Amino acid sequence: MSPLLRVKGISKRYGEHIGCADVSFELHAGEVLAVVGESGSGKSTLLQLLSTRIASDTGSIEYQVTGRGLVDLAHLSEAEQRWLLRTDWGYVEQNPRDGLRMNVSAGANVGERLMAVGARHYGEIRNTATDWLQRVELDAARIDELPTGFSGGMQQRLQIARNLVTRPRLVFMDEPTAGLDVSVQARLLDLLRELVTDLGLAAVIVTHDLAVARLLAHRLLVMRQGRVVETGLTDQVLDDPQHPYTQLLVASVLQV
Amino acid sequence: MSSQRTQTGYNFAYLDEQTKRMIRRALLKAVAIPGYQVPFGSREMPLPYGWGTGGIQVTASILGRDDVLKVIDQGSDDTTNAVNIRRFFERTAGVATTERTEDATIIQTRHRIPEKPLSEDQIMVYQVPLPEPMGRLEPQEVVTRKLHALADYGLMHVKLYEDIARYGHIASTYDYPVLVNGRYLMAPSPIPKFDNPKLHMSPALQLFGAGREKRVYAIPPYTRVESLDFEDHPFSVQRWDDPCALCGATDSFLDEVVLDDAGGRMFVCSDSDYCKTRQAAGHTGSQSPVPATQEEAA
Ligand SMILES: Nc1ncnc2c1ncn2[C@@H]1O[C@H](COP(=O)(O)OP(=O)(O)OP(=O)(O)O)[C@@H](O)[C@H]1O
Ligand SMILES: [Mg+2]
Numbered sequence: 001m002s003p004l005l006r007v008k009g010i011s012k013r014y015g016e017h018i019g020c021a022d023v024s025f026e027l028h029a030g031e032v033l034a035v036v037g038e039s040g041s042g043k044s045t046l047l048q049l050l051s052t053r054i055a056s057d058t059g060s061i062e063y064q065v066t067g068r069g070l071v072d073l074a075h076l077s078e079a080e081q082r083w084l085l086r087t088d089w090g091y092v093e094q095n096p097r098d099g100l101r102m103n104v105s106a107g108a109n110v111g112e113r114l115m116a117v118g119a120r121h122y123g124e125i126r127n128t129a130t131d132w133l134q135r136v137e138l139d140a141a142r143i144d145e146l147p148t149g150f151s152g153g154m155q156q157r158l159q160i161a162r163n164l165v166t167r168p169r170l171v172f173m174d175e176p177t178a179g180l181d182v183s184v185q186a187r188l189l190d191l192l193r194e195l196v197t198d199l200g201l202a203a204v205i206v207t208h209d210l211a212v213a214r215l216l217a218h219r220l221l222v223m224r225q226g227r228v229v230e231t232g233l234t235d236q237v238l239d240d241p242q243h244p245y246t247q248l249l250v251a252s253v254l255q256v
Numbered sequence: 257m258s259s260q261r262t263q264t265g266y267n268f269a270y271l272d273e274q275t276k277r278m279i280r281r282a283l284l285k286a287v288a289i290p291g292y293q294v295p296f297g298s299r300e301m302p303l304p305y306g307w308g309t310g311g312i313q314v315t316a317s318i319l320g321r322d323d324v325l326k327v328i329d330q331g332s333d334d335t336t337n338a339v340n341i342r343r344f345f346e347r348t349a350g351v352a353t354t355e356r357t358e359d360a361t362i363i364q365t366r367h368r369i370p371e372k373p374l375s376e377d378q379i380m381v382y383q384v385p386l387p388e389p390m391g392r393l394e395p396q397e398v399v400t401r402k403l404h405a406l407a408d409y410g411l412m413h414v415k416l417y418e419d420i421a422r423y424g425h426i427a428s429t430y431d432y433p434v435l436v437n438g439r440y441l442m443a444p445s446p447i448p449k450f451d452n453p454k455l456h457m458s459p460a461l462q463l464f465g466a467g468r469e470k471r472v473y474a475i476p477p478y479t480r481v482e483s484l485d486f487e488d489h490p491f492s493v494q495r496w497d498d499p500c501a502l503c504g505a506t507d508s509f510l511d512e513v514v515l516d517d518a519g520g521r522m523f524v525c526s527d528s529d530y531c532k533t534r535q536a537a538g539h540t541g542s543q544s545p546v547p548a549t550q551e552e553a554a
Contacts, residue, residue, distance in 0.1 A: 122488050
């Protein structure tokens with residue numbers, strides 16, 4: 001079976017600095033990949049490359065476009081890339097304020113993607129938004145409220161609903177639980193796991209929290225100084241790390 | 257060259273020929289891409305922005321000696337702004353002016369489209385304060401330009417969604433966004449949404465000028481112009497319970513006029529030429545001075 005995403009040798013330099021270097025991997029439909037590593041190791045850079053927010057200096061990123069097979073993303077027009085980003089993909093920002101429109105209601109936030117792809121029936125858009133608010137455990141009665149009045153955890157759930165409403169096949173998440181209280185984190189992780197399983201989502205999740213990776217990811221990609229130093233099944237890597245850096249990462253978590 | 261001069265010493269219609277050519281080129285491009293905002297090198301005009309400098313530059317660029325100009329402000333030919341602009345072109349171009357819609361070849365307007373149907377021989381020139389329909393939602397011009405390039409207008413529908421969620425209906429009553437020729441989202445300038453249907457398949461060429469923002473755009477004759485809406489909240493225009501108090505019209509846009517400080521008021525046509533024409537033809541309304549009516553007897 002051909003993969004959903006095939007990444008070959010992508011790199012990004014920021015002048016002297018290496019953002020990330022020579023990263024390759026494949027991701028299959030329904031598979032969750034966690035990208036872990038210390039601060040500055042290139043996790044966010046990788047995510048931005050994958051989602052075509054920034055262009056890669058080298059290599060290629062191919063994606064299984066419905067009806068077209070594996071397509072090099074660099075060969076898609078800007079309009080096609082945009083279409084992917086708002087229909088087949090999702091992008092969950094670490095800070096929900098960056099991923100939401102804070103000046104329009106929760107319902108409008110969830111409905112935006114539907115309207116962007118042509119939904120023109122107010123009642124249906126609203127019903128779908130109501131469903132999604134409930135799915136992410138937000139009170140549907142707050143559909144007309146601005147997200148500014150929501151807690152951080154509620155905003156993050158709203159951002160997730162806003163992304164999933166078009167039923168994407170692939171979701172990118174950059175530290176989706178990082179800014180939240182521990183108890184809120186745990187509930188959000190459970191919710192994410194349920195949604196990913198129910199919807200058969202493929203996901204690339206950036207985190208520096210190995211517990212998050214353990215809970216959500218099938219596979220792990222360990223990065224250091226922009227390079228992938230180890231990759232494998234999550235349990236395998238965490239229980240029996242091969243690379244000294246991974247061993248250090250795992251050990252430092254265990255010590256806490 | 258001297259034939260381009262008028263007795264005021266200005267070039268014909270104030271602008272120099274090179275500037276007019278530059279604006280005409282922008283207008284040709286605008287006509288070729290209906291609804292697309294074309295940048296142009298706006299000139300300083302002897303009027304402050306907000307007084308229709310965009311519209312004036314467009315009119316100056318297309319005006320010929322045989323043209324007959326009508327200027328409308330708030331639907332009326334005799335408000336200060338309309339009088340000033342008309343006088344400006346009388347002085348600088350020496351062209352004939354009129355208040356009668358059907359006699360005009362060029363109609364420069366702020367706020368209204370005449371009630372009398374337009375013809376193929378006429379050009380509408382709209383004064384535009386804010387050419388970007390998504391400007392209030394997305395202040396960055398690089399972003400809105402990209403949204404136009406990709407025909408990515410979900411954002412505009414987010415605004416309409418928000419209106420319905422908040423007020424139960426789409427709240428915009430003027431400058432109501434339209435899609436031109438099935439492609440470009442366009443601000444129709446601050447005309448009431450009542451006038452939006454007149455934009456659609458109009459026999460007249462329609463030109464829009466924004467002076468401060470340095471943009472022109474156009475709707476060529478017989479072009480599709482749709483007002484955005486939702487299937488279950490379709491676009492609709494304003495309606496009034498009563499006919500015009502002066503001419504009895506039931507098909508025109510009405511303004512509320514306060515009669516006295518005891519709260520007396522009436523609704524009359526905002527299009528003064530339309531109202532006068534109807535009155536001259538013998539139509540009357542509840543407040544018509546002649547003939548003396550039953551109310552006075554009562
Ligand atoms: N826009 C940029 N300009 C210059 N250098 C950058 C830029 N973005 C990232 N970098 C550099 O690239 C490297 C990788 O940064 P990146 O943000 O991808 O790391 P990260 O793994 O996401 O870190 P964190 O866990 O702190 O979010 C770092 O050295 C960083 O300083
Ligand atoms: Mg990061």
